[in-house]
Amino acid sequence: MKQYLSLVQSILDHGSWQENRTGIRTLSLPGAALRFDLQQGFPAVTTKKLAFKSAVGELVGFLRGARSAADFRDLGCKVWDQNANENAAWLANPYREGPDDLGPVYGVQWRRWPAYKLLPLARGAQIQDALDRGYAKVADINENSAPHVLLYKAVDQLRQCLDAIHRTPQDRRILFHGWNWAQIEEMALPPCHLLYQFLPNASTREISLCLYIRSNDVGLGTPFNLTEGAALLHLVGRLTGYTPRWFSYFIGDAHIYENHLPMLREQLTREPLEAPRLVLSDRIPDHAVTGRYEPEWLERVEPGDFALEGYRHHPPLTAPMAV
Secondary structure, eight states: OHHHHHHHHHHHHHOEEEOOTTSSOEEEEEEEEEEEEGGGOOOOOOSSOOOHHHHHHHHHHHHTTOOBHHHHHHTTOOTTHHHHHTOHHHHTOTTOOSTTBOOSOHHHHHHHEEEEEEEETTOHHHHHHHHHTTOEEEEEEEETTEEEEEEEEEEOHHHHHHHHHHHOTTOSOOEEEOOOGGGGGGSSSOOSEEEEEEEEETTTTEEEEEEEEEEEETTTHHHHHHHHHHHHHHHHHHHHTOEEEEEEEEEEEEEEEGGGHHHHHHHHTSOOOOOOEEEEOTTSOOHHHHOOOOTTHHHHOOGGGEEEESOOOOOOOOOOOOO
8 A cells, every 4th residue: 555655645745735614624635546456455554454344334335325324334334423413514404304314425326316307298209218218207397388298217327337347348438426416415425436437358357447536535535435446346346257457546636634644644654564355255146157147236235245354454543534
């Protein structure tokens, strides 16, 4: 994880102080990138103890489309508690549906993106095509003094990605997105890690992932997001018969919160240890072995299905999360 420490040092050297919504200023650097060869090991931070169980618990919550902090807690992840129940702006938000509610965050967009089509009633071929694609008619509407039909369906973006990897691996459009402008105001926290692109190579049977993060708390968020992205790629590879290879990680605003500086400066004094290896449970079917495509396992995996082998780390370090 020398790349991670290099990023921290780069922010310390070249970042500038900025104010933000949390009230805790950040040392921020625009534009950063990390790249990992997953065949050489898993990108787990070793200069402190990684909260691995919490990170994979959050990932499983995303895979299940969770929108409640209680659901994440049940999976061993408590990072959403403050955003759900202690964020003053969210507590006053009319879209909040009670204790622990988070709104349509991450996994809701991943697995049930709300898609609408407003089509002129006269365009029968367009309406039929939408119906053939799984849309359902929900209302007749007058738009610009002309009759229209409103149609809706929930799009499972992640499942569509797996289907494309399985059927058309040469496609360069295998991606899913978390930034839904129509629902940003309905969320406790707008998505930070928001664009995932899978890049399978049918000739080598390897699969890579590019992840774009608009805003990243390098002290606490980056180790978490690296874990989740790499674990997701391993899972997708298992279910589609590909070996995980390159994990590229792009950050828009890479920042360090002022009260995280002691934790990160201590890590800079520590020598990174050898990268561990991620092991997936044998109960998750391996497409490369069985020849069967079973994408329904996206919903069946449990946090215990992910384990780090050979993980050695320096003593734990903690810092408060900015909300």
